[in-house]
Amino acid sequence: MSTASEYRKREESITMSAEPAGQSRSHELLTLNIGPHHPATHGVLRLIATLEGEIVRDIRPVIGYVHTGIEKTAEDKSYWKVIPVIERMDYVSYYFNAMAYCGAVETLLGIEVPPRAQYLRVLHLELNRIVSHLIWLGTSALDLGAMSMFWYCFRERETILDLFEMSSGARMHTRYFQVGGVIEDIPPGFAAKVAAFCKEMPTRADQYADLLEKNEILLSRLRGTCPLDEETLLSLGVTGPLLRASGNPWDLRKAHPYSSYDHFDFKIPVGTEGDNYDRFRVRHAELYESTKIIEQALAGLPEGPHIVTDRKVALPPRHELATSMEALIHHFKLVTEGFRVPPGECYYPIESARGELGCFVRADGSAKPARVHMRDPSFVNLQATAPMVKDSYIADLIATLAMIDPILGGVDR
Amino acid sequence: MPDATGLELIAQELRTAAADSILDTSFHRGRAELRIEPSSNREVLAHLRAKGYRSLASLHGVDYEPEEPRLGVIYEMLDMVNVDRISVKARVSIAEPKIASVVDMFPTADFQEREVYDMFGVEFEGHPDLRRILMPEDYEGFPQRRDFPVGGEPVLFTFNEEQNYGKFV
Numbered sequence: 001m002s003t004a005s006e007y008r009k010r011e012e013s014i015t016m017s018a019e020p021a022g023q024s025r026s027h028e029l030l031t032l033n034i035g036p037h038h039p040a041t042h043g044v045l046r047l048i049a050t051l052e053g054e055i056v057r058d059i060r061p062v063i064g065y066v067h068t069g070i071e072k073t074a075e076d077k078s079y080w081k082v083i084p085v086i087e088r089m090d091y092v093s094y095y096f097n098a099m100a101y102c103g104a105v106e107t108l109l110g111i112e113v114p115p116r117a118q119y120l121r122v123l124h125l126e127l128n129r130i131v132s133h134l135i136w137l138g139t140s141a142l143d144l145g146a147m148s149m150f151w152y153c154f155r156e157r158e159t160i161l162d163l164f165e166m167s168s169g170a171r172m173h174t175r176y177f178q179v180g181g182v183i184e185d186i187p188p189g190f191a192a193k194v195a196a197f198c199k200e201m202p203t204r205a206d207q208y209a210d211l212l213e214k215n216e217i218l219l220s221r222l223r224g225t226c227p228l229d230e231e232t233l234l235s236l237g238v239t240g241p242l243l244r245a246s247g248n249p250w251d252l253r254k255a256h257p258y259s260s261y262d263h264f265d266f267k268i269p270v271g272t273e274g275d276n277y278d279r280f281r282v283r284h285a286e287l288y289e290s291t292k293i294i295e296q297a298l299a300g301l302p303e304g305p306h307i308v309t310d311r312k313v314a315l316p317p318r319h320e321l322a323t324s325m326e327a328l329i330h331h332f333k334l335v336t337e338g339f340r341v342p343p344g345e346c347y348y349p350i351e352s353a354r355g356e357l358g359c360f361v362r363a364d365g366s367a368k369p370a371r372v373h374m375r376d377p378s379f380v381n382l383q384a385t386a387p388m389v390k391d392s393y394i395a396d397l398i399a400t401l402a403m404i405d406p407i408l409g410g411v412d413r
Numbered sequence: 414m415p416d417a418t419g420l421e422l423i424a425q426e427l428r429t430a431a432a433d434s435i436l437d438t439s440f441h442r443g444r445a446e447l448r449i450e451p452s453s454n455r456e457v458l459a460h461l462r463a464k465g466y467r468s469l470a471s472l473h474g475v476d477y478e479p480e481e482p483r484l485g486v487i488y489e490m491l492d493m494v495n496v497d498r499i500s501v502k503a504r505v506s507i508a509e510p511k512i513a514s515v516v517d518m519f520p521t522a523d524f525q526e527r528e529v530y531d532m533f534g535v536e537f538e539g540h541p542d543l544r545r546i547l548m549p550e551d552y553e554g555f556p557q558r559r560d561f562p563v564g565g566e567p568v569l570f571t572f573n574e575e576q577n578y579g580k581f582v
């Protein structure tokens with residue numbers, strides 16, 4: 001018997017039935033370690049897969065490789081100094097981390113953020129959502145063998161990072177959001193550049209669709225692979241585009257608007273099947289919706305201060321320091337000790353690019369938070385990997401992992 | 414969020430349904446919180462689920478040093494239909510940090526209970542696979558407790574692995 005025919009014979013034993021792993025005597029199970037360093041795991045994620053031939057029977061994610069103790073570090077810093085470390089949790093969507101944290105602290109302080117700051121926040125959040133989705137689209141296409149998508153997506157990402165640099169001075173981890181508003185008003189010329197980007201982005205998204213939508217290989221890799229029903233997703237606490245792909249239109253921007261999201265007209269893309277193709281389509285459609293929100297935020301940008309005028313919380317403007325003694329004292333107090341937050345607890349959920357990002361802050365009356373916890377959507381969504389990929393091919397596991405879009409910095413914190 | 418009155422109504426219902434389950438209620442800056450007896454956590458969550466708070470949005474731990482009982486386990490319940498949230502807090506002591514697991518009721522609690530165990534040392538009785546999740550398996554101590562020092566941990570190299578793996582000075 002030749003090797004090839006022997007292989008065919010063995011292949012006959014492989015069934016797609018949902019037989020529990022290790023229960024049968026006739027099938028041999030193989031445990032395969034994927035990662036922690038593997039290009040398809042999108043970070044330092046390790047997967048222990050139990051395979052039967054090419055079929056995944058069970059999978060266990062092992063995490064913690066980039067655990068840096070940011071929640072612990074945050075307890076040792078004054079409130080405004082926590083923002084830079086918290087931004088490094090989910091390192092792809094830093095504005096969302098800052099938004100959840102600042103929102104929680106503002107709730108505890110009882111601050112009303114000025115409308116201009118709220119609009120500027122929305123503008124940057126949605127730009128960040130596009131960045132996050134572009135990174136997802138580029139790297140996912142790379143996982144599926146489409147190299148060129150990566151360059152196209154990173155070209156548009158670069159445009160947005162230049163915008164971030166313009167408004168805040170940094171491309172990533174900008175520390176632009178502050179407790180009470182944003183650190184600086186947008187510079188002259190920024191609005192025009194954002195408008196130009198908004199004009200271009202839908203065309204670019206159309207081009208991505210043209211490249212991918214009619215690609216036979218991509219479609220057969222995504223269509224009908226690894227679906228999961230709404231009920232299971234809800235019980236696993238999955239939120240964001242993954243839940244919306246199964247047809248549930250849960251989005252905190254609509255359901256429980258924060259930072260004046262209720263002022264904008266946008267739609268929530270939902271899927272029907274909940275398979276990988278729907279996950280892809282939902283995120284792709286969100287690129288258009290985010291662009292629409294940015295356009296509206298820019299058009300309706302209200303006049304007024306970009307940060308609260310309460311000098312006990314927000315730094316005084318630079319020019320006042322030279323002329324006003326009070327401003328100097330406030331500046332000194334804020335920079336050295338920071339502001340104090342009355343005792344209390346707050347859980348502030350927002351819709352990040354991956355789902356519900358909730359920040360829990362406990363204040364004990366001092367100038368440092370007593371506890372900062374991030375309910376990171378990547379961490380919770382990762383639990384859905386095993387039910388999604390059970391009894392499917394290992395190649396679909398790679399595609400599904402790309403579509404789950406976990407950011408390991410957010411998973412491990 | 415239920416308003417202050419709504420919270421009291423829920424608490425009253427729970428007091429009738431499960432005696433001695435509610436220790437206290439608080440309503441602070443729009444956040445409704447039930448403080449419960451740790452032994453009745455499953456009962457309370459089951460009751461809230463029947464009332465419409467069907468999702469467990471988040472589960473996390475807090476250390477209330479120097480208050481006693483020190484450790485807190487917080488369940489953030491979410492009603493997706495009426496868009497309503499309520500927090501349930503159970504406090505356990507450091508001497509006996511034990512509470513019943515809710516993984517069978519809310520599968521989403523799996524990773525999150527493991528994280529609370531990892532960081533605070535709260536043991537969830539009935540959890541199918543209670544192991545450390547973020548810290549190394551053989552790590553000693555619970556790093557998110559308030560009396561655990563920041564820093565002072567020797568960097569791990571191959572040559573000193575045997576002596577100080579996971580121990581802080």
